[in-house]
Amino acid sequence: MRVATITAGLTVRSKSREDFVALEECHQPMRAFAYHSPKSLAEAVAVLEREGPGGRVIAGGTDLLVQAKERGAVPAYVVSLKDVAELSALAYSDADGLAIGARVALADVAAHPAVQRHYAALATGASLVGSFQIQNRGTVGGNVCNAAPSADTAPPLLVAGAVARIHGPDGQREIPIADFFTGPGRTALTVGEVLVAIHVPAQPDRTGSAYERHTPRQEMDIAIAGVAAQVTLHADGAIAALAIALGAVGPTPFRATAAEARGIGHLPDEATISEVGRIAAGEARPISDQRGSADYRRRLVEVLTRRTIRAAVAQARAV
Ligand SMILES: Cc1cc2nc3c(=O)[nH]c(=O)nc-3n(C[C@H](O)[C@H](O)[C@H](O)COP(=O)(O)OP(=O)(O)OC[C@H]3O[C@@H](n4cnc5c(N)ncnc54)[C@H](O)[C@@H]3O)c2cc1C
Numbered sequence: 441m442r443v444a445t446i447t448a449g450l451t452v453r454s455k456s457r458e459d460f461v462a463l464e465e466c467h468q469p470m471r472a473f474a475y476h477s478p479k480s481l482a483e484a485v486a487v488l489e490r491e492g493p494g495g496r497v498i499a500g501g502t503d504l505l506v507q508a509k510e511r512g513a514v515p516a517y518v519v520s521l522k523d524v525a526e527l528s529a530l531a532y533s534d535a536d537g538l539a540i541g542a543r544v545a546l547a548d549v550a551a552h553p554a555v556q557r558h559y560a561a562l563a564t565g566a567s568l569v570g571s572f573q574i575q576n577r578g579t580v581g582g583n584v585c586n587a588a589p590s591a592d593t594a595p596p597l598l599v600a601g602a603v604a605r606i607h608g609p610d611g612q613r614e615i616p617i618a619d620f621f622t623g624p625g626r627t628a629l630t631v632g633e634v635l636v637a638i639h640v641p642a643q644p645d646r647t648g649s650a651y652e653r654h655t656p657r658q659e660m661d662i663a664i665a666g667v668a669a670q671v672t673l674h675a676d677g678a679i680a681a682l683a684i685a686l687g688a689v690g691p692t693p694f695r696a697t698a699a700e701a702r703g704i705g706h707l708p709d710e711a712t713i714s715e716v717g718r719i720a721a722g723e724a725r726p727i728s729d730q731r732g733s734a735d736y737r738r739r740l741v742e743v744l745t746r747r748t749i750r751a752a753v754a755q756a757r758a759v
Contacts (some may be wrong), residue, residue, distance in 0.1 A: 447631025474517040481607055481636065487519050489609045490630040494517060497634055499542060499622050500578035502570065502675030503586040512606045519634075527636060532558070537642040542581035546593070547572070549580055549672045559640060560755055561596035561649035561668040561748075568592045568653060571660060580746055581635045587627050587692070590660070594621065594693035595668035596651045598685035602640045622691035625754060644681070646673040650748040653687070656731055664732040665740035667720070669748035671708065673756045679703050684716070684745060688736050689724035695719040699745065708753045717746040 461465045469586075478484040488495060498504050507513040521527055527543040532554035540549060546599045549555055550567035568594050569575055569583065578694070594617075602617040617638070620628050628637065638745030643649075653666035666687035674680045682703040684696040699720035706712045726737035 457528075464743065471514050473515055475520065476517060477520045477523050479523050479525075481634065484519050484521065484524055484634055485607055485632065488634070488749065491517050493631050497580040497585070498519060499575075499585075500545070501589075502574050502578040503582060521634075526589050529637070534642055538640040540580050540638045540640070542579060542606055542637060544579060545576055546578050546580060546583070547575040548591075550681050551573065553595065556645055557759075559600055559649065561599060561651035561670065561752075562640070563666070564651040565592040565596040565666075566754075580638060582636070584617065585627055585629065585635055586757075587621050587623070587625050588629060589690060589692060590653075590661065590663040590666065590688035591693065592651070592653060592666060592687070594685045595666050595685035597640065598639065598647065598693055598695055599649060599668045599670035599683035600640045602638050603685070604628075604635055605637045605639060607636045612636075614639075617730040618695060619623055620729075621694075626689050627727075642671075644672050644677075646680075646759065647671065648757075648759065650751035650755070652744045652748050652751075655745065665689050665724075665726070665737045665744060666747050667741060667744035669745065669752045671703075671709075671749060671752040671756050673753070677757075678705060678707050679712075682716075682749075684720055684749075686720065686724055689726040689741055691725075696723040696745070698723055702747070707748065713746050716749060717742040720726050720745040731740055 478485045478487055494516040496518050498518045498520050502621050521543050525683040530544045530548055532538045546566040546569050550563050553709040556563045580593050583591045585643040597617045603614050604617055604620045613630055622628055649670035651668040652662035655663055656659035668685045672681040681699045685697050686696055687693040698714045702719050703712055703716045721742035722740045724738050724741045726734040728734045
């Protein structure tokens with residue numbers, strides 16, 4: 441295992457030479473942190489256990505490094521997953537569903553034929569994160585472990601019933617992704633634990649899903665509301681199962697269970713879809729900020745819920 445010492449400084453932005461000089465004078469002292477690059481999962485967990493609290497796992501680094509540079513959230517040490525080959529699997533089978541290793545890039549998930557066919561909402565969510573550069577570097581694991589309320593892969597994983605596979609000092613455990621998010625930037629991971637993979641169960645026949653988000657800017661912006669819907673239809677066309685998950689309108693991404701209950705057992709006609717959208721908007725718990733008012737976000741949830749249900753139904757009818 442390699443261990444390097446990295447020195448992290450805070451990024452200083454300035455508008456003029458005078459500003460730059462003034463800012464340089466108050467530039468925060470550089471802080472060093474150790475960089476561990478274990479070759480196996482067991483080694484990674486051993487490093488975390490030995491070094492203790494204050495360290496962070498790093499996958500793509502697209503959240504971690506930005507937070508270290510711009511918010512001064514410099515970890516005491518980092519444990520890189522880059523050389524942990526056992527975390528790089530992305531596999532699908534009709535019997536077992538989809539397994540996404542913690543090192544798998546968002547771009548690989550978005551482009552995988554089985555993901556596009558069986559988990560369309562997830563393919564869309566992964567393809568919306570940042571830019572091509574971010575998607576080639578960032579991971580689904582990092583997206584969920586960062587636990588932003590607006591994380592674009594979270595609502596798709598919630599509607600598909602995904603499970604987080606975790607390894608830590610006490611061995612392995614699995615928890616539903618619905619229980620993984622505990623607050624903004626907080627997860628159920630405890631000190632020393634690593635997210636190993638995300639497992640998404642195989643979906644029943646006549647199932648479709650969709651994800652849509654709204655961003656104030658067209659590119660490189662995060663959602664102010666995001667909705668994923670997954671629909672399974674009975675042979676007669678009625679809704680057998682419905683899952684709706686909302687992002688960026690609460691402290692964590694979450695399922696809109698009252699809206700789901702309203703749709704199940706009904707034909708997916710416009711009256712039902714409208715009513716489900718209205719109920720989902722009522723379940724949203726958005727804040728108002730400079731990017732959008734709470735009322736605007738609720739209205740977005742209503743519209744996006746209707747759109748994603750329509751798209752999921754169309755897909756379920758086609759398969
Ligand atoms: C310019 C830009 C645009 C962005 N746009 C979007 C966007 O549109 N939508 C969106 O959802 N996100 C966006 N992001 C955020 C980020 O790119 C994603 O959240 C990405 O998926 C993070 O993955 P990563 O592998 O880079 O995570 P990292 O930065 O490596 O890690 C993120 C966090 O998760 C922890 N972590 C990572 N992997 C594990 C693991 N296996 N076990 C335990 N802890 C782990 C880290 O310790 C850290 O706290 C953007 C970021 C940037 C810089």
